Amino acid sequence: MALGKGGFCDIVDLMVRDNLIKAIKEELRYLGVKSPKFDLEHPQDFVRGDYSTNVAMVYAKKLGRDPIELAGDIVQKLKDKNLEYVEKITVAGFGFINFHLTASFFEKSLQNIIDDKNFGQVKTLKKHKIIIEYTDPNPFKVFHIGHLMSNSIGEALSRLLEWNGAEVKRAIYQGDVGMHVAKAVYGMKQKPGQVLKLRVLGNINGRVTFLGESYVSGAGVFENDKEAENNIKEINKKIYERTDKTINYLYDLGRRWSLDYFETIYKRLGTKFDFYFFESESGPFGKKIVENNLKSQVFEQSEGAIVYKGEAEGLHTRVFMNSEGLPTYEAKELGLAQLKADKYDYTDSIVVTANEQLDYFKVVLSVMEKILPSLASKTTHIVHGLLLLPTGKMSSRTGDVVAAETLLAQIEDKVMEKMTDRPLSKKEKKNIATKVAVGALKFSVLKQSPGKDIIFDFDKSLSFEGDSGPYLQYTAVRAKSVLDKAHELKIGINTKKKDDNILVLERMLYQLPEVVERAGQDKSPQLLVTYLSDLAASFNSFYSSTKILDESNESASYYLGLTKGTRRVLKNGLSILGILVPDKM
RNA sequence: GCCUUUGUAGUUCAAUGGAUAGAACAGUCCCGUCCUAAGGGAUAGAUGUAGGUUCGAUUCCUACCAAAGGCACCA
Secondary structure: OEEOOOEEOOOHHHHHHHHHHHHHHHHHHHOOOOOOOOOEEOOOOHHHOOEEEOHHHHHHOOOOOOHHHHHHHHHHHHHHOOOOOEEEEEEOHHHOEEEEEOHHHHHHHHHHHHHOOOOOOOOOOOOOEEEEEOOOOOOOOOOEHHHHHHHHHHHHHHHHHHHOOOEEEEEEEEOOOOHHHHHHHHHHHOOHHHHHHHHHHOOHHHHHHHHHHHHHHHHHHHHHOHHHHHHHHHHHHHHHHOOOHHHHHHHHHHHHHHHHHHHHHHHHHOOOOOEEEEHHHHHHHHHHHHHHOHHHOOOEEEOOEEEEOOHHHOOOOEEEEOOOOOEOHHHHHHHHHHHHHHHOOOOEEEEEEEHHHHHHHHHHHHHHHHHOHHHHOOEEEEEEOOEEEOOEOOEOOOOEOOEHHHHHHHHHHHHHHHOOOOOOOHHHHHHHHHHHHHHHHHHHHHOOOOOOOEEOOHHHHOOOOOOOHHHHHHHHHHHHHHHHHHHHHOOOOOOOOOOOOOOHHHHHHOOHHHHHHHHHHHOOHHHHHHHHHHHHHHHHHHHHHOOOOOOOOOOHHHHHHHHHHHHHHHHHHHHHOOOOOOOOO
């Protein structure tokens, strides 16, 4: 069946949806509405139907008709069209028009799912080349749970965009220069013996713990000790200039240790970055951009600094070059934008940061519109909320942070505990624990709309029951276990229905591609999370009320098909969220 | 003070302007010879306040109240 301009669509769901929209539009044009706009959605309660439209209510007034009467007319016309896979069309209260689909639709859609390993992929963003930046930890500092949040959201968005057909490049931007680095290097310098020992014998965890301690001690003396403060400022300068052998040595070593360590975390979380950007590069680059635009009257001199005054546009003033002639974060951001464009010819650039940078980014974008307009128009800033401790905001300066490592290890311990009775080897269990722990964490971040803060409570976030990553993983594992058992019993899969009763599960299974489309459009992973949770619940309900592998039941093979479909939709959906499904748990 | 964002069951979260506001946790009560009980079923419980726009508002607008963030050389 043709979809759009000459393309062919093999997903029966999208085909039916597009045909419905087309048919309704035709009717409205016939009634005199030029470019009709209306909704076609799935009713919350499937008793009402599989699809539903509000078109009659939207246009009743304009056409001077009673909505229910108008709906009746439209329904009559639609019925005359004999739409494929449409069982019946009804008018409901207020003027909703509801569509019920045929049993053959559900058979066909289940076949689609079983045939297509990548079921859920759509082509909405086919020609887009997107660069997306997220996570952004700072070398020499702790990789904390806030970075986990940024990573979870960024990775889910990346995959969502890929499943919408876009080419996606993942980028990470790291602050490898600046006062925080100088503080850490100062701390390292106080313990040369320790540095040497760790360099020769140390493992990655010991090294990074030492760096964290060095930063905290450096930050501590910076505030209380005038001499140390000057010392650290001196180190900062030397890092920029690269004039001091000892400093260079400590800096290079610490930077390497940090980056190696971060790499182990990315691997654990399932992210692979295509581009690594550093402030040590974006700084000089940004400085040049600002200097080249000094005459353009975008910037102003003020108190020795170069600033942009955003007040006229409802923004605020920000410094791009400080009075010492050094580029600030703002200038670096301009440099970064250009660096990205130089590396990759993108159509869209997405930057994911914490919401505290919202107003800051607006100012930078406003400047970009003036001096790098072609880049500004392609750039979108997406914010995520903060992970707050019950005691308030974390501070890595005082060491009052929860390291990502610590949290993941704690969750893993709890998963291991849960599996004590399982007949699995220790290695298998450890493997499963990692997947489940990461799944639990990512799910809890992704289930709410990005941009909102999460008050992080250890006990609650460690829950594996109800709406949780493990619940979904467990459901997929359970489905696999049924499939394995069926294999033993030599029961095959069939997509032919044996009765007319349509299950809630069937009405949900086929919707993945639509959900992927919408979640991608709105950049809202939580829509997918909600869908998958509902799907898992309907499978579990089906599972507990129906014996699937009942050889005396002629529907067994069909039920097995539904099980296979559920497993695939859950597995694909979870993989978009960056959550892996273990074979057992 | 100005700007931005957010206020939904006891708690943590959903809900492209639509139908009876969905879940989960915590409560209360059930389900174990059976495919993984990290499960299933039942029950009770919510849109900050006051206006406005609309056939229809949790959603849009205005005011107020409350919380978070931002507002010059940090990132």
